[in-house]
Amino acid sequence: MSKRIQSLYLHFPFCRHLCNYCDFYKKVPKDSALEIDEFHSYMKAAMIEHENLMKMNGCSWGPLKTLYIGGGTPSLWGEAGSTFLKNLLQEYKIELAPDCEFTLEVNPGSWTVESLDSWEAIGVNRYSLGIQSLNGHSIKYLDRVHTLEDVFETLEYFNKKKVNYSMDFMLGLPYSKETSRDVIDELERALKYNPKHFSVYILTVKDNYTHYAHLPNEEWIEKEYMQVADFLKSKGFLHYEVSNFALPGYESKHNLNYWKSESVAAVGPSATGFYSESRVRYKWKTKEAKVEIENLDEEAFKLEKIYMAMRSSEGLAPELFQGKPGYDQLIEKWKNAAYVEVNPAGHVYVTSKGYLLLDSLMSDLFSLKLL
Structure with a gap:
């Protein structure tokens, strides 16, 4: 289908x-x-x-x-x-x-x-x-x-x-x-x-x-x-x-x-589209109606999905990192600094203050080998 x-x-x-x-x-x-x-x-x-x-x-x-x-x-x-x-x-x-x-x-x-x-x-x-x-x-x-x-x-x-x-x-x-x-x-x-x-x-x-x-x-x-x-x-x-x-x-x-990494088709010079299920991103050339194609592997797609989730009200689902060493402590540190809020189900949402430090928050995840 x-x-x-x-x-x-x-x-x-x-x-x-x-x-x-x-x-x-x-x-x-x-x-x-x-x-x-x-x-x-x-x-x-x-x-x-x-x-x-x-x-x-x-x-x-x-x-x-x-x-x-x-x-x-x-x-x-x-x-x-x-x-x-x-x-x-x-x-x-x-x-x-x-x-x-x-x-x-x-x-x-x-x-x-x-x-x-x-x-x-x-x-x-x-x-x-x-x-x-x-x-x-x-x-x-x-x-x-x-x-x-x-x-x-x-x-x-x-x-x-x-x-x-x-x-x-x-x-x-x-x-x-x-x-x-x-x-x-x-x-x-x-x-x-x-x-x-x-x-x-x-x-x-x-x-x-x-x-x-x-x-x-x-x-x-x-x-x-x-x-x-x-x-x-x-x-x-x-x-x-x-x-x-x-x-x-x-x-x-x-x-x-x-921001949810879902499929969006695109047409027009320089426009970029994405097919989520096949992990295909494509960009239109400006001089001719042809596309350049990029295939994302699973790791690249996961990283992108996490970054997009952090920059929107989608937030980080707890199952992404559940049980991984250092994650709970990191979230507690972010919470104390008012970079994130956490709902009762463990979903993590970046605050306005945290949005200013997104790259730094991503670095924290990398440094703990959570990504």
Whole structure:
């Protein structure tokens, strides 16, 4: 019996502008109409390739429980994109489950009401907004193409529609310390627009980054992260993954699949998919609709599963390490330092404070030869 694939990620590679910090695969089209046509041709060829890949791994499409369109700036795909995708899904008989979580990424200043209406007509019921900051200086230093006016126009629209949406925020931004950035004030203002979810990322760049010399130090970033975590939890949000906070019931179902090491299919330039049962990860090439394949052995898969469990509310199940020398003492040490909490059944959950030290916690497990 074939394994049912019920989650799909699609990558749309175009942006209005290339921000100076972003390392996702993307490009600014010189001729939009021509390059969108070429992208559609890529996607058609990729779907043929993907069908073969699925058969090789004994997989078939089940009704999709999650569908996520990321990028790039997918809101630029517009009505042409929603029509193309609707036809593509129909051609391959890919259905959406009645409770499918269908997410579209949207950037301020890069959407129209007509476009979003067309996406909602084919099932989009959740949005991820690339806000990053409600501070005009921070937006400028991040080289974002949108303005604060675009941000508030976008938030007003989504709040008025009462839709389910998430907001991206970034910490550790250039000049944060010099300008005394008040991220809690920004979040207070954001909450007036009733988002159900926040994704809060620490800016990670290479040393040739334009504003590298003006990034805040680790102490500032850790303080900022804990302030945000404590504040959002005080407002009823669950800190259910290192970078993610949700009101109860509004966790990202799609991303939870990654954190639980479950199967997620992917199509699009640079997109990465995973077939859990066959332990196969694949990544799409950007110039041609072909994939590079990585086979995970059982040890690598187990390590990845443990790391993913530690970085989310999945937590560590007691049977993973039961009876192993040093484990109980290590958990007690972590608990005393407030890095973890343990429920009565022995399930271990990393706290907001512990999330900041994940690599160190993994090293502890390695040093005791528990991994």
